[in-house]
Amino acid sequence: MNLHEPPLSAYGRASRDPSPVRRMMAEFASDFRDGVDVNLGVGYVNENTIPRKLVAEATAAVLSRPGEYDKALNYGASKGSRRLLDAIGRYLLAHGVGQLTAEVLARKEIVIGVSGASSLLEALAQVLDRGIVVTADPMYYIYCNVLERLGWEILPVPEDGDGIRTDVLAEKLDALGRRKEDVRFLYVVTVGNPTSTVLSNARRGELVRIAMGLSRQLGRAVPLVFDKAYEELIHDPRVAPPRSGLLDDEGDIVYEISTVSKILAPGLRIGYMIGPDSGLLRAVVQRASDIGFSAPPINQAVAAYVLDHHIAAQIASVNAGYRAKADAVAAWLEEYLGDEIAERTGGRAGFYYYLTFREVETHERSAFFRYLSRTTGDAAIDGPGDEPKARVIYIPGEFCVHPGGDLVAAGRRQLRLSYAYEDLARIERAIRLMAEAVAYARR
Numbered sequence: 375m376n377l378h379e380p381p382l383s384a385y386g387r388a389s390r391d392p393s394p395v396r397r398m399m400a401e402f403a404s405d406f407r408d409g410v411d412v413n414l415g416v417g418y419v420n421e422n423t424i425p426r427k428l429v430a431e432a433t434a435a436v437l438s439r440p441g442e443y444d445k446a447l448n449y450g451a452s453k454g455s456r457r458l459l460d461a462i463g464r465y466l467l468a469h470g471v472g473q474l475t476a477e478v479l480a481r482k483e484i485v486i487g488v489s490g491a492s493s494l495l496e497a498l499a500q501v502l503d504r505g506i507v508v509t510a511d512p513m514y515y516i517y518c519n520v521l522e523r524l525g526w527e528i529l530p531v532p533e534d535g536d537g538i539r540t541d542v543l544a545e546k547l548d549a550l551g552r553r554k555e556d557v558r559f560l561y562v563v564t565v566g567n568p569t570s571t572v573l574s575n576a577r578r579g580e581l582v583r584i585a586m587g588l589s590r591q592l593g594r595a596v597p598l599v600f601d602k603a604y605e606e607l608i609h610d611p612r613v614a615p616p617r618s619g620l621l622d623d624e625g626d627i628v629y630e631i632s633t634v635s636k637i638l639a640p641g642l643r644i645g646y647m648i649g650p651d652s653g654l655l656r657a658v659v660q661r662a663s664d665i666g667f668s669a670p671p672i673n674q675a676v677a678a679y680v681l682d683h684h685i686a687a688q689i690a691s692v693n694a695g696y697r698a699k700a701d702a703v704a705a706w707l708e709e710y711l712g713d714e715i716a717e718r719t720g721g722r723a724g725f726y727y728y729l730t731f732r733e734v735e736t737h738e739r740s741a742f743f744r745y746l747s748r749t750t751g752d753a754a755i756d757g758p759g760d761e762p763k764a765r766v767i768y769i770p771g772e773f774c775v776h777p778g779g780d781l782v783a784a785g786r787r788q789l790r791l792s793y794a795y796e797d798l799a800r801i802e803r804a805i806r807l808m809a810e811a812v813a814y815a816r817r
Contacts, residue, residue: 388523394773395515398738407762412804415767417567417726418795420699423692424639425680432679436672443675450668452659454486454646461678462646465685471606472618472630482620483651486669488662491603491633491645492517498559498599499524501657505558506550510538511781512728512774512788514567514601529557530779535719537573538562540580547588559597560585564616565604568774568790569728570720572608575617582622595627597654602632603645609693609700610722626650634677636724637689644669644677696725696794699801703727703793706802710809716787725794730771731787734815737772740786745811755814766804766811 382390392400398415406413436443443457453459462484466474487493495517504525509518511530518528529550531543547554562581564573578600585598600619608616619628629649634642649655662668680688700721707718707727714734720727736742741750746766748756757763771788775781793801 385524393516393519394738395519395769398773406767407765410762411765411767412800412807413767413795414791414793414801414804415769416795417792419636419640420695420725420794423695425684425688428680428684428688429639429642429676432676432683433672435679436675446672446675448671450671450674452488452663452668454484454668455671455674455678458486458644458674458678458681459484461681465681469686469689470615472602472616472620474618474620478618478620479648481650482648483655485647485655485659485662486674487643487645487647488666488669489645490635490640490643491601491631493643493662493665494631494645494647494658495601496520497658497661498597498654499526501654501661502558502597505556506553507558508543508547508560510562510566511776511779512566512568512771512785513776514561514563515769515774517561518776526558527556528776528778530776530781532780533566533569533571535571537564537566537571537577538581540577540584543581543584547584554588555592557588557592557596559599561599561601563601563603565602565608565723566719566728567604567724568726568769568771570604570722570724570726571728572613572723573616575614578617578619579622582619582628585627586625589625589627595625595652595654597649598628600628600630602630604636604724605632606637606689607693607696607725608723609697613722620648623650626652629655634681637685637692638677638680642673642677644673699725699793699798700727702798703791703801703805706805710805711812714809714812725792727791727793728771728774729789729791730784731812733787734812735786736768736789737770737786741815742808742811743770745814746807750814764803764807766807 436446463479467476499521506527506529507521508529508531510533513530522528529546531538531546533539562573581598585596589596605616620630629647631645631647633645704721714731715729716732717730718727734742744750745755748763748765750756769790771785774790775785
């Protein structure tokens, strides 16, 4: 008997088809060949940065001290374990993160996401009334895809070397006219994904002022959400230490989201939000309770242990490794691609470079992409042959720019390259293959 599909919600209908990145990565993952193909696409951290011995030490300590680490294998509190909340506060102050002070932190609340920083972002999208969210272009495509599937409208604002352009933001807000009432929150990634552009301190202050001005104009809070997932991976010593937006928050509208994924291990799934004790924050905590009670208490206890005992050496080691890789990759980009690249951002923080080619297009239908994915139709290029032909995975810029924004044409010539996961020899090989792909595209 053939039955009709059950009726889906609007979100369900929008989710039947995979997002472009999910589709592309699934196609590659189905027959990805370790040791042959090169993955510069997925933003996994480098396996060598994950402190397995420290996690093992922390797990043993947690499980052997049930009195000290209470109920580590039971359910937890929706806001997060007291031990982890306190450990995060100590870590922020001891290491000068965001130049935060004890006085500012005392006025704020910290809450733990049920499954990393992404769960906190999802909670925001669920508990706020649908409307317009302002963000930078190129955008954090994974979250923006989620927002649009949930019925949100994206207002993309181009960025420059200091981050989202506040002059263009002001113009775009004014251009909304009466629809300015529909703006619900501003979402800004402080070390951009995909571009790895570091948001300057001056620009952060301007964003707080704009959000506060808009809030006064509308007679309600317009939250400004800073996503700081990569901020502790600023490895270029020339970058000024970031200044937290919470320091300038006179109207209780600033929220910051961060994670231990990039400095410890993504598998711990520990993300946290700092903000005022507000209805919004309480709704986020309830969302955590609704979908899973809390993050796994043992993971919270392990993260707290490492934050209290080993975090300084861990961050130093991780950043030293990414600094060395960023310098090496920059040299190869110059050597092999040189004048083909019109603009390059990244390499100062996180583990991405974002490239804009002068002429060569990089989208899925381009000759460049087909060469690197071995789908040209030419057996001499695609294989099989005496040796397997390596494929190179990257994120095309067309996935990263908003289709309704100002950068659609440029996005066709852009790509994001991750230097985190693969070792240096394989990254160099991939960049050499990119040079071959450029030559093929020109032919």
